[in-house]
Amino acid sequence: MKSPEEQLAILKRGSAQIISDDELLAKLRLGRPLNVKLGVDPTAPDIHLGFTVGLSKLRQFQDLGHQAILIIGDFTAMIGDPSGRSKARRQLTHDEVMANATTFKQQAFKILDPSRTKVVFNGEWFELMTFDSVMKLNAHVTLQQMLQREDFRKRLDAGEPVYLHEIQYPIMQGWDSVMIKADVELGGTDQLLNCHVGRSLQREEGQHEQVIFLLPLLEGLDGVNKMSKSLDNYVGVAEAPEMMFGKLMSIGDTLMARYYELLLCEPVPEIHPMEAKKQLAARLVARYHSEEAAQAARAEFEMRFSKKDLDHAELPSLALAGLPPDIVSVVVAAYAQCFQITKSRGDARRLVEQGSIQLRSEKVGDAKATPAMCAGDVLKLDKTRAVRLA
C-alpha cells in the first residue's frame, strides 16, 4: 500500500477542488479503507462520458485500497437535482427510476471493480422517514444558504419558479453521507453546496465531516454546456463503437484537449490534431468495448469520411421494392426505416435541392427527379448518414 502522501499526489491529479488537502491527508493516515461516496441519480438509463470522470476517480480510490460506495439515488432521482439547471426537472416515477438503475449499474462496472464496490439505494432510508424527521433535517439548513446557490439565484433573478421540493435536494444528498458514514464525497464542481450540506449534517450527527472532492465538469460535444443527456451533447458509454468514434471525431480542438486531460489524464500528444483526435476516440472506444472494436471503428471511419469511400463501408440497407420512384419518397423512407428519423417531405426536398443527397456519389439536386436506382447503389443522405439500396 502506498503512503498517504503518495496517495494524495495520485488522487489530486485531475481534481478541481478538495476541501481540504489537509483533511484528506489526515484521513488517509488513519490507515483504514476510507468510505468514498459517489452519488448518482438514474434519471436516464445509461451513463455518458461526463459521468465517467467521477467513476474513474472512484476507481482510483479503489485501486488505492479504499471502499467505494455507489449510491443509487432512486429516491432523489424522483426529485431531480436542480444543480446547474435553469428549469425544474420532470419528476420520474419510481418504476422508471428502477429500470434506469439496472442498466446504470452494469455500465458503472465497466469502470469500477465490482468486488470492492458497495451499491446502496437511498430509498432504503428515505422511504422510511417520517415527516417529523424530515422537519428535523430541514432545521439544519437555512433558506439563505440555499439561496446562495447560483442556480437558484439565477432562476430567481430570471423570474423562473423555484419549487420547494427542489430545495430539499441538497438536504437529501447530505443525509446520504450521514447514512453511509462517508469519509470522502466525490462530485462535480456544481456539487459544492450539496456536499457542504453533507458536512454540516454529519457534524450535527456527531460524525467526522467528509472531505469534499470535486472534479471538473466535462463539456459536452458542443463544447459549451456540460455534457448531459437532456442537451443531447453526450457520448454514452454503451453506444456502438462506430457511433462513439464518430461523435468523438466531431469535437473541436479545444475540447479535444479537455477530453485528453479529463478522460485520459494526460496532455494532448504533439502530433497532427487529426491524428490526436483519432487516438483519443480509439482509446475511449477500446476502454468501453475492446481494442479490436476500436481499430475497426477507426478503419470504418477513415474509409467513410477521410477517403469518402462509401462503396465499401458498412451501411444500413434500404429495400426499394414498393417505394415510389421519386427521390424525395426514397429519402423519407431511408430516414424512417434505417435511422428511425421522421423527416417531412419538405425537409427531404430541401436536402435534395441543397445538394446533400447523393446517388452513386453524384448530387441529385432536382427534387422531382426519378433517377434509376439499382440494388447496391449508395445513397448519401447527409453528413453522417448513408444507405445502400437493395
Next chain:
RNA sequence: GGGUAGAUACCGAAGUGGCCAAACGGGGCGGACUGUAAAUCCGCUGGCUUACGCCUUCGAUGGUUCGAAUCCAUCUCUGCCCA
C-alpha cells in the same frame, strides 16, 4: 386570500383586427471551404404541393367579426407586490 404583469414556433423575443406561417437573434440543418473540427461565407428552418395554392399553429375553451396571435368572457399556468 387581494392587487398586478404575463403565456407567441426548438429557445429568446417582436407583432396588439386584414399586408402574419408570423420580424429579428440564437440554436439546428444543408452547401462551399477544411483536418469529417473550429472560424468564415451562402442557403434552409410548420405540414401537403412541381407550382398557383390549400391546411394546421401564437396557453385552453367558447364568443364578437366578412376576417383574430391581435377584441370580449371563462378557465389553466407563471412572475412580482401586499396579507
